[in-house]
Amino acid sequence: MSDFPDFKLSATGRKVALSLVPVICPPEYVQFADAIVTNFELTISVSPLLLRKGVSAGFATYDLGALPRYRKRAHKLTGEDAERYFSSWEHGITPLHVQFARALNQLLSLGCYDVPEVMEAIGYRPAPWIEEVTRKRLTVYAADVRKQEVQILAPDPLRPGFRIEDVRRDRKVGA
């Protein structure tokens, strides 16, 4: 099912996001950086317009903001420098910096733990569980399930004796 819009970060935006994966995600999952950033894009694609615009603008500012101190754009920072630069946003020059760092932390963490290999690594395997319990419901409780399906459609008028045809006919006669 693809029932939602595509949102793609700009080439630079994607580079910034990729450079933030080692800062935000656990080291053992940095190998999934591409998938994490793709998940990030998918999440942004359905976010409120303001957030989408904010993320694009925020990435540009974040990228260039590193120049004065590191003489490099943020997406080229690695290791300690990348960590220190992100931390300076986290602890905030302004509340907007803090908010943006917080949002990046949230969205990349979300993207990280949505990667199937990461879910598997921490022991979260919902698909087989869903399959198992669905089967149980449709076998063990089949009769009750069917009963409820019938009940949902069974006539049960809110006003017994009410017949809309009578109302329509009366209306025509009375008109």
Added chain:
Amino acid sequence: MAVARPALIEGVRPAGVFTRHDIHGDTVLDCDVVVVGSGAGGAPVAAELAEAGFDVLVVEEGSYYQTRDFTADTSAMVRQLYRDGGATMALGNPPILFQEGRAVGGSTVINGGMSWRTPDDILERWCKDGLDVSSKSLEPYFERVEKRMNVAPMDDDAIGRDNWLLKKGADAKGWEIIGNLRNQTHCVGSNRCAFGCPTGAKQSSLVSYIPRALHYGARVYANVKVESITLHGKRATGVVGHVSLPNGGRGPSVTVRAKLVVAACGAIHTPALLVRSGLSSRSGQLGGNLSLHPNVKCVAIFDENVTGWKGAHQAFQVREFADEGIGTFAAINLPPSVIAMSLPHRGAQLGALMDQYNHMVLAGMLVEDSTTGRVRTIKGRPQAFYQLTKRDTQVMQRGLSLLSELLFAAGAKRILLPFHNAQELANADEARRLLDQPIPPSSWEVVTVHMMGTARMGVDRTQAVTDQFGMMHDVDRLLVADASLFPTPIRVNPMETIMALATRAAGHVIDNARRYLS
């Protein structure tokens, strides 16, 4: 003008359901009653009126999904079923993140299925304002809703270990804990309620009221966003909208001519729809009176393997502190991505915490708010504003302290609190001391899924937007039938109250059919 035609592939969708794929040009439709929104309010009205013989047409902005579409892919489900991917904010300090469903079935498709009648003391309060909503007069409507959605206690073997731990903690403290009533037929604990029930057990509007409405001849138009209600003088005559496209764009226009218009878009979108239509209320309450049941959560980590994702969530509710405005405590499991997102940690620290995912119990509490916010319509879009009061943050702080005590009594080893500064508790003494700590409002991570009250009902048109059935004061043929109607917050989960009021409103329309069909 093109005419909509039924689904191309028979059997994929039931007869009577139309989507964007069926509307190939500007379309005009006629009916007796057009219902805008298909959630907890809209679907029961549609089913009741269709069964009574009205020609009902439901218009829903979201898509039509079926049980088989609900998979284990959490983020795909969120993108499809939640408005704005679940990232909508009420502005204030702190901002409050809120969630709404956008699909046929509305928020009932993604809700937890807790089904509770309105507490008696709340109904008494509403009666004092002149409304005829005593528990006795609402009894037949509650009964009807409970039957339709099969409201029942959980099967024990479907309850998750996290919930048994909550019960163990409450029992150890001697606090009142009750089994939850939920709209389900043999829920088997897949723990996916918030992402569309993949087993069909949860009796959301999608699998109960909507099939019933279709069975009795209603038509459902999914992927159609209503822009405004059409008016002839002070009389509502239908709606105009457009097909909403996957990229957020606008498709062909859809006009529905009707004898009665029902606004059931939820407490955020109903006031916006009315304002977009040029309507106002002399009460000044349209969009006002927004209550939210502010909600906070904490994560408790246990030595034992909890595997909270196996088993139904919120099987119990602790109601011990209702008198203090602390609605309920409950255990709610969420997928790892959602928990990781809510933690302020990052890097190796985040990894170390999340490695304990299967040892976590996520527990939450909701507060009966003492203040109200407002939904403003800015350039046609709703924006909620809500400022938590000092009293409510104090109640949250006390609630969190008590909830943490309970979790330690159940055996928790540490508890992560919902503050941006990653605060933790290591034992019950620290939980009690939490009460003395100054916590600035901006530190709180507050969320909600219960938005209510923005077109409140009441007998006095200078105080309320609608009459006691939801008919808008000073406008003819316009019924509001959703969470907007609540005069006050209700302290418990709102779905059943919304449905009972909607059923009662349908009864009112049936009783006055002659008038509404003219």
